[in-house]
Amino acid sequence: MAQTKHKEMDMLHGGLAGKLILFALPLAFSSILQQLFNSADVAVVGRFAGDTALAAVGSCVALVGIFVNLIVGLSVGPNAVLALLIGQNNREEINRTLHTVITFGAALGVGLMIVGWLTAKPILVLSGTPESVLDQALLYIFIYFLSIPFMVVYNFGSAVLRSYGDSRRPMYYLLISGTVNVILNLFLVIALQLGVTGVAIATVISNVLSAGMVLTHLARRNDDFAFRFRRMRIEKTPLLRILQIGIPAGIQGAIFSVSNVFIQSGINSFGENAIAGSSLALNFEYFTYDIANAFAQAAVTFTSQNYGAGDLRRCKKIFRYCMLFGVVFTEILSAVFMIWDDFFVSIYTTSSAVAAFAISRMRHVCSLEGLTATYEVESAALRGMGKSLEPAIFTVLGTVVFRLIWMATIFRLVPTFEMLMDVYVASWVFTGGALLIVYLRHMRKVSHA
8 A cells, every 4th residue: 555645643753641631631521512512402302302202312312322432442452453553553454453443343233233223121120210201211212223333443543543532523413413413413312302302313324424534534634544345355464453452442441331321221210201300410420531531542543653652751751741631631621511500401491390300410420530541541642552461450449349339338328329339430430540550550561571
């Protein structure tokens, strides 16, 4: 393949702070856009289809999170592997890896869609979804899962773009597809009165559009990152490299969401208002978390390239900057939501009972969302150096096992909604501290190697 003719961000030389911000903020904004458009489902349903429909969509949040986090986690593999190849200046291997990424992503998406259809009802029943909303929840989730193959292709394609520093195009694609999603939400729910069916259909169409735009861009390239349908195949060596990093990250994300299914069962015990209020407040947590995750994605990409180039000193500097920026920028947005919590909640619901649960969750969880940047950046830095299993293990221990123990002990002793919400912050402190120790030990090891 010819040398790349498209401008790549130089992550190996020059100042870091400005480049990290320029890379991370468009990524954060694109994720926030995605959440804004997803929250349009909640807002439109809550306003125009009633609290029961809102609770039905809310009951699916944890289940959807399992699949979304699995997909996002797996996409770390393509990002890290391609960035490492760039750092090593191994241009010949890039195109083979690219086609393996897209082909595997398409096949994986179809498989996950089928798994989702088979497991949706047992999981919703297990999580204690009320009978009054179960049928609508199943209808919503079955249609929603049609979007999974396109979601995988979009995320894997976006990982390809991020590997060479392009975090802006994914933002543009989400802006377009998300706008379509909102327009369809309003038309299908308000004009056609389709309720949860309407918002699910809108989600599918928007995901098809975003995946199509990513593939179209890659197909128009004429360099190392050019995608051609006729070259679609899965090659063993690139796939194993991708899975070595992606599988632990994907499983971590999925199991992380499994713990949320159990927490959702605790939320369900407080009734429909708690379900609706909790799912409403979760939107704001997603917005703030997206900033922390953006700097974690920056840490993966920048660390992978510099580790491939053998510059450990620069890797350490990347870690410090990403940790600082992740915590500070996340807390700034959290503060905005806390100061005007009544206003933001009123966008989604007119029910005072639902709003009370939403504000309670925001004050206990969203206000300290910056702590998520600690374990996310630590995990990302380790994965950028090819260490994916250790952060997965410690994150599962901290955010899954710890939370289950909390629910079985502290929450059982003090069974209040507020105590249930406190499990999040406690688990972030535990996980962040444990992974910091793992990171420092690994850096000492590679520095003396």
